[in-house]
Amino acid sequence: MILEERRNDGVALITLDRAPARNALSIAMLDALSAALLRAEDARCVVLAANGPAFSAGHDLRELTAARAEADGGREFYARTMALCSRVMQQVVNHPVPVIAAVEGVATAAGCQLVASCDLAVATPHSRFCTPGVDIGLFCSTPAVAVARAVPRKAAMEMLLTGRMLGAEEAREIGLINRVAEDARTGALELAQQIAARSGLTIRMGKRGFLAQAAMPLAEAYDAASAVMVENMMAADAEEGIGAFLGKRAPQWQDR
Structure with missing residues (x-):
């Protein structure tokens, strides 16, 4: 089945x-x-x-x-x-x-x-x-x-x-x-x-945040999305991804 x-x-x-x-x-x-x-x-x-x-x-x-x-x-x-x-x-x-x-x-x-x-x-x-x-x-x-x-x-x-x-x-x-x-x-x-092939942490966090903000009025959506961005920026994968971009190399995701 x-x-x-x-x-x-x-x-x-x-x-x-x-x-x-x-x-x-x-x-x-x-x-x-x-x-x-x-x-x-x-x-x-x-x-x-x-x-x-x-x-x-x-x-x-x-x-x-x-x-x-x-x-x-x-x-x-x-x-x-x-x-x-x-x-x-x-x-x-x-x-x-x-x-x-x-x-x-x-x-x-x-x-x-x-x-x-x-x-x-x-x-x-x-x-x-x-x-x-x-x-x-x-x-x-x-x-x-x-x-x-x-x-x-x-x-x-x-x-x-x-x-x-x-x-x-x-x-x-x-x-x-x-x-x-x-x-x-x-x-x-x-x-x-x-x-x-992307950071698993980022994809999960992004999908969850997208669904949450889509159900909110505009101002609340921006507040919620901003909080997700801050949380995401504090993740090791964001630090690695930005560093890899600036260093012109492939990122090594840790999913954390």
């Missing part, structure tokens, strides 16, 4: 491996992804990929439909599913190191939400993205949380209200993904290697 590989460069590769079900995010898949993300917290960067023709088709509709047979019509199961999915998406956002989506094939509904939750995303020219809940009478309200934070408001609303499929170039233009590459996994790993 989930494959994990820890590479020599410090990059953790997590692969969704439920191809026959188009990597649908069942309860079991979400639990497995959560556990894999937890195990990757000591990595330098994470790449999230998928096997098969779809990155992820979103929630497992067969699993959701089966729950209607419960005495409460499925309400408790639906609430548990949405709560778990929301927790995993927040786990991606708040992961201590950058998480990069490598999107080959389609990413729809909660699958698109997963892409939008990642810090960066690389897709192939043939990748497609949509939030098609309106087509089946189910507005993509939880995917909207991630999508609305990744793309401009009107672009998000068009995706959500029409369910229209976006091609890779359009997804890049609106900011849902960063890059288009012939091989998304290779492109994502190359990007991860660039990040992993």
Whole structure:
């Protein structure tokens, strides 16, 4: 269901491996992804990929439909599913190191939400993205949380209200993904290697600070960011990095 590989460069590769079900995010898949993300917290960067023709088709509709047979019509199961999915998406956002989506094939509904939750995303020219809940009478309200934070408001609303499929170039233009590459996994790993080659302390501190200030009003954001800069300047890696730059040599990171 989930494959994990820890590479020599410090990059953790997590692969969704439920191809026959188009990597649908069942309860079991979400639990497995959560556990894999937890195990990757000591990595330098994470790449999230998928096997098969779809990155992820979103929630497992067969699993959701089966729950209607419960005495409460499925309400408790639906609430548990949405709560778990929301927790995993927040786990991606708040992961201590950058998480990069490598999107080959389609990413729809909660699958698109997963892409939008990642810090960066690389897709192939043939990748497609949509939030098609309106087509089946189910507005993509939880995917909207991630999508609305990744793309401009009107672009998000068009995706959500029409369910229209976006091609890779359009997804890049609106900011849902960063890059288009012939091989998304290779492109994502190359990007991860660039990040992993930097000071791990700086990357972790920078991601944490970025997320914190983004949720603040302007003046508070500058105060918070200034405090992070001071903390960062006091780190050994900042002293080493500045010294290496001035001395025209490669830095030797200590991650402290």
